[in-house]
Amino acid sequence: DAGVIQSPRHEVTEMGQEVTLRCKPISGHDYLFWYRQTMMRGLELLIYFNNNVPIDDSGMPEDRFSAKMPNASFSTLKIQPSEPRDSAVYFCASSQPTGLDTEAFFGQGTRLTVV
Amino acid sequence: TQLLEQSPQFLSIQEGENLTVYCNSSSVFSSLQWYRQEPGEGPVLLVTVVTGGEVKKLKRLTFQFGDARKDSSLHITAAQPGDTGLYLCAGVSDYKLSFGAGTTVTVRA
Numbered sequence: 001d002a003g004v005i006q007s008p009r010h011e012v013t014e015m016g017q018e019v020t021l022r023c024k025p026i027s028g029h030d031y032l033f034w035y036r037q038t039m040m041r042g043l044e045l046l047i048y049f050n051n052n053v054p055i056d057d058s059g060m061p062e063d064r065f066s067a068k069m070p071n072a073s074f075s076t077l078k079i080q081p082s083e084p085r086d087s088a089v090y091f092c093a094s095s096q097p098t099g100l101d102t103e104a105f106f107g108q109g110t111r112l113t114v115v
Numbered sequence: 116t117q118l119l120e121q122s123p124q125f126l127s128i129q130e131g132e133n134l135t136v137y138c139n140s141s142s143v144f145s146s147l148q149w150y151r152q153e154p155g156e157g158p159v160l161l162v163t164v165v166t167g168g169e170v171k172k173l174k175r176l177t178f179q180f181g182d183a184r185k186d187s188s189l190h191i192t193a194a195q196p197g198d199t200g201l202y203l204c205a206g207v208s209d210y211k212l213s214f215g216a217g218t219t220v221t222v223r224a
Contacts, residue, residue, distance in 0.1 A: 004157075031210055033211075033212070035214075041216075042203075042214060042215065042216035042217055043158070043203065043214040043216075043217070044214075045211065045212070045213060045214075048211060050210070055211075056211065091157050091158075093157070093212075095210070097210050101146075101163055102146070102148075102163075102207050102210050102212070103148075103160045103163070104158075104160070104205075104212055106156075106157025106158050106159070107157055108155070108156055108157055109155075109156075109157055
């Protein structure tokens with residue numbers, strides 16, 4: 001397996017524009033997580049899915065953020081409209097728990113810059 | 116508010132020296148994990164500790180889980196430049212991972 005695949009790797013957009021980040025989890029993994037990483041706040045959990053169903057979206061900062069997982073192999077995180085304070089690295093991760101072991105496999109991230 | 120507090124925030128040492136990074140929480144997690152992240156990459160799992168008082172060794176890295184399962188430490192012996200990176204602890208609860216802010220470790224040659 002190629003691991004968790006995110007696209008694009010870099011995105012620069014103007015304030016007010018819609019941004020869509022994409023993620024392909026590792027095949028067979030039932031859990032998918034979206035994180036945001038900044039220097040100020042570290043790695044924050046935004047939302048996570050189990051078997052394509054959103055379980056906890058309490059980390060989503062505002063209604064401008066939305067996430068979907070239409071099938072087991074694809075998820076999107078959308079920001080509409082984007083603002084400069086949304087600039088961060090967004091990570092997608094997937095996992096398949098076995099007992100108490102829950103290793104999360106991360107993608108390489110999408111570096112978002114909103115100007 | 117971070118559930119997991121890591122200290123120190125930054126650590127810069129000479130090659131060959133030892134270092135310890137700490138992770139403390141007010142909550143009890145079912146397990147605690149340590150990840151290492153390099154620039155431009157996502158975090159990669161180093162170890163999972165489950166039992167209070169548990170000690171795990173991974174070559175020059177030693178991980179301890181506190182008896183109350185609220186704190187953990189990572190000790191690196193004879194650090195090498197290849198150990199440079201961001202070290203993150205993560206608490207696992209209901210298969211959800213909550214991360215600390217991380218410790219940036221720099222090992223100078």
